[in-house]
Amino acid sequence: MGGCGSDHGGSLDWSSARDRARAAGGRAAVAVRAVPLARAAGAVLGADVRALTGVPAFDAAAMDGFAVAGAGPWELVGTSLAGAPAAGAGLAPGQAVEIATGARVPKGTEAVLPYERAERRQGRVAGPAEAGRHVRWTGEETAPGETVLTRGTVVGPAALGLAASLGHETLPVLAPRVAVLVTGAEVTTSGLSGEGFVRDAIGPMLPALVEWAGGRVDRLDHQGDDRAALAEAIAAADADLLVVCGSSSKGPADHLRAVLADLGAEVLVDGVACRPGHPQLLARRAGTVIAGLPGNPGAALVAALTLVVPLLCAMTGRPDPSWWPGPVPVAGEVAAHPRDTRLVAVRVQDGTAVPVGHDRPASLRGAALADAYAVVPPGWRGGGAELLRLP
Numbered sequence: 001m002g003g004c005g006s007d008h009g010g011s012l013d014w015s016s017a018r019d020r021a022r023a024a025g026g027r028a029a030v031a032v033r034a035v036p037l038a039r040a041a042g043a044v045l046g047a048d049v050r051a052l053t054g055v056p057a058f059d060a061a062a063m064d065g066f067a068v069a070g071a072g073p074w075e076l077v078g079t080s081l082a083g084a085p086a087a088g089a090g091l092a093p094g095q096a097v098e099i100a101t102g103a104r105v106p107k108g109t110e111a112v113l114p115y116e117r118a119e120r121r122q123g124r125v126a127g128p129a130e131a132g133r134h135v136r137w138t139g140e141e142t143a144p145g146e147t148v149l150t151r152g153t154v155v156g157p158a159a160l161g162l163a164a165s166l167g168h169e170t171l172p173v174l175a176p177r178v179a180v181l182v183t184g185a186e187v188t189t190s191g192l193s194g195e196g197f198v199r200d201a202i203g204p205m206l207p208a209l210v211e212w213a214g215g216r217v218d219r220l221d222h223q224g225d226d227r228a229a230l231a232e233a234i235a236a237a238d239a240d241l242l243v244v245c246g247s248s249s250k251g252p253a254d255h256l257r258a259v260l261a262d263l264g265a266e267v268l269v270d271g272v273a274c275r276p277g278h279p280q281l282l283a284r285r286a287g288t289v290i291a292g293l294p295g296n297p298g299a300a301l302v303a304a305l306t307l308v309v310p311l312l313c314a315m316t317g318r319p320d321p322s323w324w325p326g327p328v329p330v331a332g333e334v335a336a337h338p339r340d341t342r343l344v345a346v347r348v349q350d351g352t353a354v355p356v357g358h359d360r361p362a363s364l365r366g367a368a369l370a371d372a373y374a375v376v377p378p379g380w381r382g383g384g385a386e387l388l389r390l391p
């Protein structure tokens with residue numbers, strides 16, 4: 001996707017920038033860490049997960065009815081409810097206990113006779129019980145120690161429930177640690193924009209985007225436009241990925257390039273030939289990858305989808321969730337830029353991508369209405385376009 005060439009100096013074409021981000025992520029060393037189940041959703045397993053207990057963990061009734069032993073009719077000798085010990089010392093042939101679904105069956109049980117097939121009369125019960133039926137036998141689903149989830153699996157809701165049922169409190173995951181630094185003396189974190197101040201929109205946006213790509217934001221800080229403070233923050237970064245928002249352009253308050261040079265960082269991407277979002281950066285220093293995003297929220301979102309998402313996915317080997325299969329027809333009049341790739345906010349309706357507008361660099365309104373960005377390369381003459389899915 002994307003085209004070559006730009007009027008932004010040495011900027012990479014959009015497709016090459018994403019490829020370079022993937023390559024950087026693939027070379028990064030992300031440690032496996034144990035996280036609570038509540039924080040593991042969407043992460044990639046960094047090790048196999050084995051059963052700490054069998055499933056079921058005990059012989060239990062699969063239906064409401066009667067646990068029976070031997071041939072019927074059977075004498076009723078008790079009741080067994082879920083969450084309580086099995087009734088009595090066990091069943092002798094010719095005996096039965098009334099039992100609830102999930103309750104432990106007494107020792108000696110050979111089957112459970114469901115209510116709907118049972119006939120109870122004067123302390124006895126009769127019916128066509130089938131040997132072994134309607135009992136969940138210990139370990140029949142999963143044996144203790146059995147591998148149930150393998151390394152590289154993306155943890156979904158069912159995997160979380162399975163892990164809990166097998167006794168796990170945590171899961172070993174590859175979840176890159178991400179720190180976010182939002183810069184700008186004009187940025188405020190509360191209240192209304194006005195009188196030279198703007199409300200931070202990037203800080204609330206990025207953590208969800210990072211989690212969508214498999215990372216976890218461990219720290220989010222704000223600072224002004226001081227070069228020394230920026231250098232100190234980058235030098236002290238303890239994360240797999242540091243995302244610096246703002247300071248990535250070439251204005252008088254944009255210090256990121258100079259700071260990276262002072263710190264001896266290896267610059268991998270210095271500008272991307274796309275609109276919006278061209279003043280973006282990717283660098284590497286001392287085990288931390290640094291992504292520089294524009295300060296305008298709409299441009300920052302495009303830059304994060306360009307560099308941050310493929311980078312994080314490559315760090316863990318997970319599929320890129322922004323991938324949308326196949327080109328999609330684009331409705332309306334969308335003009336290509338002569339040199340840069342355009343990212344146009346669209347909503348997909350009946351198989352057609354319809355531009356929603358409101359996709360200027362400083363605005364998130366279009367992205368909030370959209371399903372995806374249509375990727376419009378230089379020289380595009382209409383028809384189908386590849387899409388970049390939005391979370």
